[in-house]
Amino acid sequence: MKKIAVLTSGGDAPGMNAAIRAVVRKAIYEGLEVIGIEHGYQGILEQRFQPMTLGSVGDIIQRGGTMLYSARFPQFKEDAVQQQAIDILKKHNIDGLVVIGGDGSYRGAMSLTEKGFPCVGVPGTIDNDIPGTEYTIGFDTALNTVMYSIDKIRDTATSHENSFIVEVMGRDAGDIAVWAGVAAGAETVVIPEVDFNVDRLIQRLTKSAMRGKKHSIMIVAEGVMSGHDLAKLLKEKAQIETRVSVLGHMQRGGSPTARDRVLASQFGARAVELLIEGKQGVAVGVRNHVLVDYDLPEAYENKHQADTKLYTLSEQLSI
Ligand code: ADP
Ligand code: F6P
Numbered sequence: 001m002k003k004i005a006v007l008t009s010g011g012d013a014p015g016m017n018a019a020i021r022a023v024v025r026k027a028i029y030e031g032l033e034v035i036g037i038e039h040g041y042q043g044i045l046e047q048r049f050q051p052m053t054l055g056s057v058g059d060i061i062q063r064g065g066t067m068l069y070s071a072r073f074p075q076f077k078e079d080a081v082q083q084q085a086i087d088i089l090k091k092h093n094i095d096g097l098v099v100i101g102g103d104g105s106y107r108g109a110m111s112l113t114e115k116g117f118p119c120v121g122v123p124g125t126i127d128n129d130i131p132g133t134e135y136t137i138g139f140d141t142a143l144n145t146v147m148y149s150i151d152k153i154r155d156t157a158t159s160h161e162n163s164f165i166v167e168v169m170g171r172d173a174g175d176i177a178v179w180a181g182v183a184a185g186a187e188t189v190v191i192p193e194v195d196f197n198v199d200r201l202i203q204r205l206t207k208s209a210m211r212g213k214k215h216s217i218m219i220v221a222e223g224v225m226s227g228h229d230l231a232k233l234l235k236e237k238a239q240i241e242t243r244v245s246v247l248g249h250m251q252r253g254g255s256p257t258a259r260d261r262v263l264a265s266q267f268g269a270r271a272v273e274l275l276i277e278g279k280q281g282v283a284v285g286v287r288n289h290v291l292v293d294y295d296l297p298e299a300y301e302n303k304h305q306a307d308t309k310l311y312t313l314s315e316q317l318s319i
Contacts, residue, residue, distance in 0.1 A: 001275050003033040005049070005094045008066040009040035009073075009101035009108065012252055013124045013138025015260035016066040016100055021057035022268025023098050023122075028054055030276060035094060040101070041108055042073035044085040049092060061261055064141070064253045070101075076108050079115075086117045096275040098268070100124040100137070103300040110281055110296040118280035120271045121296055124264075126252055129173035131302035132294045133285025137267065140259040142169070142251045143179050149247055150184035150217060157243075161214035163205070167227030167246045168219055174306050176251070177221040181314040187216040189314050190230070192223040193306035202238045208319075218242070266291055 006023045008016050020036065027034045036056070038048040050056070060067050075081050089097065096118040099109040102125035109119035123130045126142035146168050157164050166186075168176045174191020181189035188204060190196055205216060220230050227244040234240040256264070263286065270284045270291050282293045 001032060001095045003035065003092075003094050004096045004098065004272065004275055005035040005037050005089065006052075006068070006098040006100065007037040007040055007043060008068050008070045008124065009099060009105035010070060011102065011125060011127075012064075012066050012070045013126045013136070014064040014141035014252070014254055014256040015137035015264040016070075016124050017057075017060040017063050018256060018261045018264035019100050019122055019124060019137055019268040020066065020068060021061055022265040023272055024052045024057045025054060026269040026272040030272065032272070032276075035092065036068050039069045040071040040073055040105070041076040041085065042071045043069075044088055045081065047088060047092075062255050064255055066100075072104075079111075082108070082111050082115055086112060086115055089117060096120070096280070098122060098271045098275070100268075102127070102136075103130055106130075106283060106296045106299050113281035113296070118275060119296075120274045120280065121283035121299070122267045122271050123283065123285060123299075126176065127170055127173045128175040129170075129304040130283075130285070130299050131304050132283060132299045133292075134287055135263060137260055137264045138252070138256070139175065140257045140263075141254060142176055143183065144257055145251050145254055146176055146180040146247060147183040149245075149250075150180060150186065150219070153245055154184070154217060157215040157217060163216045163218070163240065163242045165218045165220055165227040165230050165242050165244045167222055167244065169247070169251050170221040171223045173223070173304050174221045174311070177219045178307060178311050178314060181219050182310060182317070184217070185318065186219045186314070187318045188218040189311065190218065190220040190224050191306060191311065192221055193308075194311060196224055198233055198237060202234065202240065205234075205240060206238070
C-alpha cells in the first residue's frame with residue numbers, strides 16, 4: 001500500500017469530516033499518499049480526485065457535512081461501471097479505498113473488492129442501522145439534535161396543553177426514535193421494527209388523559225408513516241387533536257458531538273491500519289467499547305435489530 005483514497009457516499013452524517021481527517025492524517029503518519037475523491041462513487045468515474053495533505057483536513061473536525069461531498073449514484077450497481085472505476089483508480093496508482101457511508105455504500109465497496117480492488121468500510125449514517133457495529137458516525141449528533149428539538153417542543157406543548165407528533169428520520173430503523181424517546185421522555189415511540197397498533201396508541205393516550213395529563217409527545221420514525229398521516233389517523237379514529245413537527249434534514253447537519261468526533265477518528269485511523277495490514281472487504285465497528293472489524297457482507301446481509309430493551313424501557317417510563 002503506497003497510495004490510498006477516501007470517499008463519502010450515501011446520506012451525509014455529522015462526523016464524516018472527522019473520519020476523513022483521521023484517514024488522511026493516519027495515512028500520512030504511516031508514510032502513505034492520500035487522495036480525496038469528491039461526490040462518492042460518481043466522483044471516481046468523473047475523476048474528481050484531490051491530493052490530500054495534513055493541511056487540507058485542518059479546521060474540519062468540528063464541521064458537519066462532508067468536505068468531500070456525498071452522492072447517491074445508482075449506476076454504481078452495474079458491473080461495467082464498477083470495472084471502469086477500478087481501471088480509473090489503478091490508472092491513478094491508487095492501491096486501496098476507504099469508503100465512509102451506509103450499507104448501500106458497503107455493497108459498492110464489496111463489489112470493488114470482489115473485482116480485485118481492496119476496500120474498507122467506515123460506518124457513517126445518522127440511522128445507526130449497520131449490523132455489526134453498535135454505533136455509526138453521526139447517530140449521537142442526530143440524537144442530540146432531536147432531543148434538544150423535543151425539549152423545545154415540550155415547552156410549548158406544556159404551555160398550551162397540546163399533544164405533539166414529532167416525525168424523525170429512520171427509513172428502516174427506529175434507533176433515533178427510541179433513543180430520543182428515552183432521552184426526551186416522549187410518551188410514545190412508533191418505530192419500523194415494532195408492529196404499529198393505532199388502537200393501542202389511542203388507549204395509551206386516553207389512559208394518560210384520564211389521569212390528568214394535558215399534553216403528550218409522540219415520536220414517529222418516518223419509515224412507519226408520516227407525522228401528518230398519524231395525526232390524521234388519531235383525528236379520524238378518536239378525535240384526538242395533535243400538532244405535527246417534522247424535523248427533517250436538520251437531523252443530518254450541525255457540529256458533531258464529542259462522541260461522534262472520537263468515534264470517527266478511531267474508525268478512520270483503524271481503516272487505514274486495516275488496509276496496511278492487507279485486510280480488504282471488511283468494515284470497522286465498535287462493540288462493547290472495543291474496535292472491531294468484520295466482513296462487509298455481514299453488515300448488509302443481516303437485518304438491523306432494534307434495541308428492544310430500550311424500546312420497552314421507553315414504554316415503561318411513559319405510562
Ligand atoms: P447508504 O450508503 O447511506 O446506505 P445508499 O443506499 O443510497 O446510501 O447507497 C449509497 C451509494 O452506494 C449508492 O448511491 C450507490 O452509488 C452505491 N450502492 C448502493 N447499493 C449498491 C449496490 N448494490 N452495488 C453497488 N453500489 C451500490
Ligand atoms: O440514511 C440517512 C437518511 O437521512 C435517512 O434517515 C432518510 O430516510 C434518508 O437518509 C433521506 O435521504 P435523502 O436526503 O436522500 O432524502
